[in-house]
Amino acid sequence: MILTPIPAADLPTAIAGFAAALSGHATALGAFRRIADTWPVRHGVDTPAQRADGVALAHAHGIGTLDEKPSASFMWDGSVIRTDVEATVIVHEVAHWLCAAPERRGLLEYGLGPGPETTLRAEARGQQALTFEQCMHEEQQTSLLGILWEAELGHPAILAFLEQNWMEGWERPTTTRFFIDHVETLHTAGLIDADGRPATVRTWADERRRRRRAA
Known part of the structure; x- marks a missing residue:
């Protein structure tokens, strides 16, 4: 839920101001420009x-x-992502898998405890492997990586x-500092490159080429 909506007419000013505040932080600026370039929306939503x-x-x-709704049980059950959801949620779940430590990928909801779509909440809680603070940090990292994807x-x-x-x-220095910190953490972890692109873009591109050849 957006806490303070930015009117569409004001968004170009907000985007320009946010970008200006990222001056001197090349990776963060590159990441933000990739996101900002999707405005205005051209190809529909979901x-x-x-x-x-x-x-x-x-x-x-x-x-x-x-292809099942997560309300059946879990968004991620340690084996599959349930994909009868919005497109943005599917991409977010891929980012969750990428951000999760390999030893947690086999756990319900990546060992983060129940998510908003989880209905078997007690079971997910039983496999929670991180503290609340650690979960929140990983959720923020996942959010940004999913958006970049x-x-x-x-x-x-x-x-x-x-x-x-x-x-x-967006006018506050703490907002852009928060963004810069998370971009730098993703870069240090090898999840995005120095231009702010997801590091596994080649994996995606290779699969896309394979599918086109097979079609």
């Missing part, structure tokens, strides 16, 4: 093609999927960026 992109992105990383796919990443409150109080 389209069948975007959902298919999310599923293909999961498969490109060797992640299993199941949306930008890479040509999805309306700016909408997720706003929805997940990365531009809340």
